[in-house]
Amino acid sequence: MNSHVPPPPAIRYLAVTFDCPDPAELARFYSEALSLPVALSTDGFVLLGREGSPGLGFYRVDDYQPPTWPDSTVQKQAHLELGVDDLDAAQARLIALGAAEAGVQPLPHRRRILLDPAGHPFCITL
Template sequence: MNTAKTSEPTFRYSAVTFDCPDPAASARFYSEILGLPVVFSTDDFVLLGQEGAAGLGFNRLTDYRPPTWPDPSQEKQAHIEIGVDDLDAAQARLLALGAVEPGFQPEPDRWRVLLDPAGHPFCISTLV
């Protein structure tokens, strides 16, 4: 009988990667709002992060189709929640950086849904 302990693998959250048409443009947008530097970059992939912390990746997808939220014809696959101190000031800054405000806002007094330059929905909230 083998009594050697089998080591369990260790898992850690390392990144979320978004498909997009232009990884450099998406990375610039999120780098600006989150203060994350580029830690790896090719023509088709950019990773933002900090040493020892989870990051955000952006992967070029040639036939990328942005989500059509809130229209379900091309569902969102994921979205980021970003905590802010002031919804109005944060929204104004994000719009200046290239975010787009969709016409539908489910609870604008609690959180705002915006679209990044590639069309991915993300939320800003004072609750996060």
């Protein structure tokens, strides 16, 4: 019996999109932090990325509430892990761009937890 099964449809990873109160401001932070250009911008959405590579999106939510990590009153839905060569230098640069240091730092010698300008936790890791 010779039956032909069609291949599965191609699925590509395009982007991770974060809810936030101000897409332009959050995109500015990540654009400068990761050297990513703006690929698309509207009043309510900004996408950062390069042709052929996954990007980061930022979507306006009018009643946005930032995560209250480590308290779970308002849970985080996702977070980024960014690799760095120098924790202190990377942390200083990201704070200068608008990040804040999280109050809880479980492994500060290997990883730092920061909050982006919209309150999303993200990690910088050696």
